[in-house]
Amino acid sequence: MNDLRFTEQPFSHWMRTAGNESEIVISSRVRIARNLQKHPFPLLATNQHLEEVQQELRQVLKDPRLKAYGVLHPIQLSETDDLNKKMLVEKHLISPSLANESRNGAVYISEDESLSIMVNEEDHLRIQCLYPGFQIKEAWEKASAVDDIFEDHVTYAFDDKRGYLTSCPTNVGTGLRASVMMHLPALVLTQQINRILSAVSQIGLTVRGIYGEGSEAMGNLFQISNQITLGQSEAEIIDNLRSVVLQIIGHEKAARERLMSESRLRVTDRVMRSFGILSYAAVIDSKEAAQRLSDVRLGINLGLIDGIAPQTMNELMVLTQPGFLYKSFNGKIEAGEMDMYRAKLIRQKLGKSLK
Structure with missing residues (x-):
């Protein structure tokens, strides 16, 4: 039976607490892709094959060592x-690919939502760990420990030269994708962002939007992740990402200091205008909402706005997405009324009302 407690409220664990460098780094995520030997990969598998994979992995989930990560709640897609x-995707608990999979896909989510184990997505197994702030090493250690438990029970598709075999060639090798979601408004405002992101792409990393590949980087939110999974060890991938993210954090902090010393009045005006629009607008589309929320988040971090918790911005980041928005108003939103x-x-969240 499905446990859908995770769609009852927008807050995930990583939104409630502040991790390292949380003024700039929203979250850290690690995802490991694996396939079971002697089973066709999901894209070529029959329903019977996929059910056999589910049965094997369900047995692994009974391993007592997994209790250290809390109860894992099952959801059959x-x-x-x-x-x-849609709401599970909006909370980053499952991938868009798994949401679109109607054939024997499942996910097991920990109580604090920091661990998601996806079954029969693009690969047989996807282990995801999501942490608040800049904790990419901690997320990797947890994901790796869970992966070791699975590997004690099942035989992975593995090649001595190529490493772990995956459906997508870009994941072959370690099968590891590590990403850090960053809020970089000052680099955007000082027009340094393109130079920074261009340099990042030249050293084996890639930049995506908030929902991964193919998504737009709205609200000055950028997801920095490794592009190379073959030819480097997991430790090298994590260390490389950490090193680059630390440099970007330094650049963003310097850009914020520059804005406050050289353009304080303009920055304050921008922040306050966005706060005013969010507080009293009768209609706002998702793109503008993301940009205005980014401005207010920056204002909070710079001390220009008091009385609003940064967690409120995290909550609104999810609540303003279509799925949660629709549920917030009990499904009473008609076509054309979303904005x-x-x-x-x-x-409502900012404590404002219109007559």
């Missing part, structure tokens, strides 16, 4: 409606 799937209800929800 074939038994889940589109709205709940009106988004504005209404933001006003």
